């Protein structure tokens with residue numbers, strides 16, 4: 001891997017304190033189940049997985065970046081040493097686990113034994129985290145989660161203010177758009193990425209407009225509204241469990257029928273698939289049904305609850321970035337492809353696509369780790385940049401905040417001349433405003 | 444010709460008698476114990492297996508990886524996949540259906556399997572040796588495989604080849620027949636004993652890990668893991 005910096009990384013705590021071997025052992029023992037044991041013992045070192053990993057391919061096929069090398073030199077080594085590891089070793093694990101693997105799970109579909117590297121890297125992260133070796137930014141965001149329930153540390157009043165402000169913003173254009181706060185018995189409890197209220201508040205108003213157009217029953221909760229899970233990426237499993245439980249509990253308290261997830265990839269994976277385990281639900285099922293925004297939009301368009309003005313369809317060539325955690329790890333690639341013909345005329349798919357897509361390079365927590373790590377993202381993202389370029393598209397639709405920012409960064413870095421778009425903004429632009437949303441003067 | 448103080452016959456008797464029984468019991472029992480241990484462990488620590496179990500997705504996943512080039516991954520490395528397929532095919536077919544072995548199976552277990560013509564088994568033996576040499580060469584040549592490979596990986600490939608080489612030489616009587624035959628049986632027994640205790644346990648564990656990823660990705664998310 002390109003190692004642009006030889007400087008020391010910023011950990012949660014840069015100390016020389018000795019490693020607490022008992023703690024490491026406890027984590028290793030807790031995870032020493034039949035799966036990890038079998039995976040570690042039967043990997044035949046065939047190297048088939050290498051070519052499936054975008055980090056390996058994008059970084060001149062450095063053999064130290066193959067999935068098998070990465071799990072063997074992190075978790076594998078921890079078990080071989082029976083937990084007796086030192087700080088220097090854990091710092092090496094840090095580089096592998098956070099900078100060289102986004103836990104996108106592609107390699108597990110390319111290994112003849114289906115060895116799940118992402119799951120093992122997640123355990124390696126937990127071990128590092130237990131010794132304070134966590135990316136500083138992720139630790140910072142996790143701290144916010146612990147104290148306020150959302151990773152940006154936004155107080156309740158501020159969220160409510162933002163919602164009110166967004167309603168005012170759209171009053172000039174639409175009639176009757178509201179953001180119901182803490183409304184019980186709604187069909188959807190809408191949860192967002194805290195980046196939205198802070199950096200992209202219009203995303204919330206887009207959602208509100210779409211709900212109003214479809215005459216939906218929904219609500220925005222004042223707690224448990226952060227569906228993302230940065231503690232999960234920080235390797236803090238306990239807090240990650242608490243983070244999802246906040247959302248589940250709030251939905252049950254409000255008696256919402258579904259938890260609806262904004263256009264965010266890892267939030268969906270966390271809430272629908274990994275969250276129940278982290279929060280200690282033995283059956284592995286979330287207590288409330290989870291729906292991703294892509295599913296909702298697909299239903300609205302299919303059922304005619306939202307109508308598109310065909311003159312407003314996107315004419316320029318567009319492509320779709322399958323977020324790993326919406327497609328491969330979420331199973332929603334077809335829904336997205338069914339939405340696209342409604343809103344765009346010239347769709348050009350990437351290759352490979354759907355569940356075989358490559359990660360954009362911004363996943364696994366590396367995006368929120370901050371600008372110091374951008375060189376790694378850009379190097380690994382080269383493969384995605386090439387894929388996008390090959391389509392000749394001008395726009396890249398992607399229902400994931402990380403992918404979104406990464407695509408825009410890649411466009412700048414590799415002169416792709418593309419712009420990332422979310423589904424919501426396109427739909428709001430292109431929909432036929434129904435009569436009940438039209439202002440008096442326009443009717 | 445033979446050194447008089449070594450009694451080849453009695454060594455042969457032991458190897459095809461008690462040692463052979465020990466080997467088979469260790470081989471089958473070892474695999475069963477490994478499975479039982481993993482099963483118990485999984486009941487305690489791997490709920491995810493039972494929560495999302497789906498037979499259909501599991502079987503599809505196994506099936507798609509047993510047919511050459513049925514998976515995207517195999518298509519990405521077509522030469523390696525076909526060689527590895529032939530390697531395994533001969534590895535299973537020759538010892539099971541070789542006519543010289545059939546006699547042994549019948550003596551030991553009283554079952555008479557189909558026996559393949561000697562010409563075919565001889566050909567498959569050579570093909571196997573060639574495939575194994577290819578796999579060794581690949582491990583030397585491809586950097587991403589070379590870096591993963593330990594001395595033990597070469598040793599296991601070597602140990603897998605030894606019964607084939609010695610069996611072949613004995614069959615053609617190239618060299619001292621008794622010694623070769625005894626070596627053949629000895630190496631075969633070592634190989635069979637290593638299967639339950641090493642990564643070669645994939646002989647049975649493959650089906651479990653393959654099925655798991657099949658329903659974890661497929662049953663839960665609809666993603667095909669091939």
Ligand code: HEM
Pocket residue numbers: 459463466534537538541543544547561564565568606607608610611612613614615627628631632634635
């Ligand atoms: C452990 C018990 C085994 C015994 C007692 C045994 C015995 C024999 C005997 C008696 C022969 C015939 C030699 C001749 O024609 O004179 C033979 C040949 C052979 N055996 Fe085995 N064998 C055993 C296991 C294996 C295993 C596990 C393998 C492969 C993995 C194997 C592969 C072969 C091969 C390749 C030949 C030569 C075939 C040819 O070139 O035509 N054997 N074995």
Ligand code: HEM
Pocket residue numbers: 044046112113527528531534578599600603634638643645646647649
């Ligand atoms: C039904 C049984 C078996 C299945 C499904 C199976 C499957 C596999 C798979 C998927 C691989 C990894 C990739 C590849 O090389 O194709 C592999 C590798 C390997 N298998 Fe098997 N296997 C089986 C039985 C055996 C047995 C009985 C042995 C040895 C006695 C064996 C020896 C090996 C070796 C040495 C490798 C590594 C090849 C290399 O070095 O590249 N396999 N097997």
Ligand code: SF4
Pocket residue numbers: 052053054055066067070100101102103104105106107108117118359
């Ligand atoms: S999970 Fe993704 S990033 Fe990590 S090793 Fe596998 S393919 Fe590479």
Ligand code: SF4
Pocket residue numbers: 042043044045046047048049050067068110111112113114115591
């Ligand atoms: S493909 Fe699977 S078995 Fe082969 S080296 Fe990679 S992880 Fe190991």
Ligand code: SF4
Pocket residue numbers: 102104265266322323324325326358359360361362363364400402403406
């Ligand atoms: S950022 Fe996007 S592509 Fe990358 S891991 Fe997340 S969802 Fe996948």
